[in-house]
Amino acid sequence: MLPDGYLHLTECPELTIDYLDGGLPRRALRAVEAHLETCADCRKAVAEQKRIATLMQSQEQVNPPHALKSRVMAGLTAETAASKERYAAHARLWARLRSAWKVQTLLPAVAALLFLSVALGVFIQTQTPKDSNLSMDVSETTSQAASAESSDSPMSEYSSALDERGRTEETEGTKTTAAVQSMPATALMAVSGTPTSVGQTVYGTLSVELPPPLASTQWLEGRTTYAVVIGSSDLALLADFLRATGSRVTVSHAEEGQEASVEAIVRALATYPRMVRLEEGNFRLAAQAAPEGQQDGFKPDQDILLIITLTPDS
């Protein structure tokens, strides 16, 4: 018998195709054959299917034009050159950002994240105060950070680093320098959610509006959100840190609550060492420190690991 409710084989295209391909289990095959014996219409349709399949499958493929290969290779060379230039421009910017944000010692990456979040947040708070929710969240995080960082004040170090950058780079007057200098002023950060449990955990959405030179470059066109890792050996660092400390980093889609595994993130980042497009919308970055005593294996190479969501000008 055909599946319930069906009078003809042709009403079940999938079944017909599986039958034609010899992919039916014995029982289903017997049912189809039994139906075909009694139904001339379906026999005709099956024969038609076979005939057209044979006709199509017997059509020969043609050779692509000779010139296609050289056109592809030439186009690829041009495209590579263009993207190298784009990449170099961004590499220069990231290098500057990195040295501006470099710290000598890095405790768990969590601390770095907290430190950066707080530093940026407080900076923005003082520059362009936002709504009261933001202020409250930021200060809540600040107290956590203060307990996590025992020695120097992260805030002052960060500020002086920025000041120094501003001074030393002022004379260069390049577009990139301008971008670096204007970045903190245009950066916006919002911390949402609240730290949970006793461990140092921060949920935050970092959103940085790009200054014009970056926002107008081609790689951002038509795209809205990137996560960027700043650091020379960022991926290895992330992976090592996660392994050594047993920490957990999840990036989740803030709106849909989808979580990506560490492996998925690392894999995604690995395909694009410096930047990776995640998805549109905001992402929540959560880092959770391992229990004490498991953090010894972590040897950062003085780079700050930071994942930010970049929102170019629309």
Place this chain on the structure above:
Amino acid sequence: MPHSPNTEEGEIRLIARAQTGDEDALEILYREHERRAYNLALRMLGDPWSAADVAQDAFIKAFSSLGRFREDAKFSTWLHRIVVNTAYDYLRKRRDEPEEDERLQHLATTKRDSDTPGMERGGDPASDGLSSQVKKALLSLEEDFRVTIVLCDLLGFTYREAAEILEVEQGTVKSRIFRARARLARILRDDLGGENVDSVGNNGAAQAVQET
């Protein structure tokens, strides 16, 4: 380094090399896939000039974003998805700019070998391997049906591969194949001036179509 493209491991190694910009690896990858990729574009678009443009764009897109290719996918699936998407874009553009289409059609019917370097092989570029009836019938199918039957019946992709390329369920692929074949049968029958295709054998059908 010995190259064994037919094994999964060989492919992974080859792509790893290509990802570093190794031109030999890129060329091997190109040669392995050019024929099917070009024929896919050709059967979707119908003329060799558009097909060459689309195939060229798709290869450049694929090769310049090899960094985004992940090993858990098959390169062939990934590449052909790019070809399909590029072809869809091309067709959409053609619909949006009909004047452009007319111009291209004009070029397609008037341009000859001397105008297009590299097109000379195979003589008349308009003779592209399909009889005019089969070609016309294929091009009259809806794009979704056309691309599916081209992938499976003309280019020999499995239903599973086609499903991955098109990012649809296998059931959708099978159902499209079934309906596409039924439509082709009707179109070809009409085209043969009411001759009963059922009475013609498999080879006979092809023959009859070519002779008409």
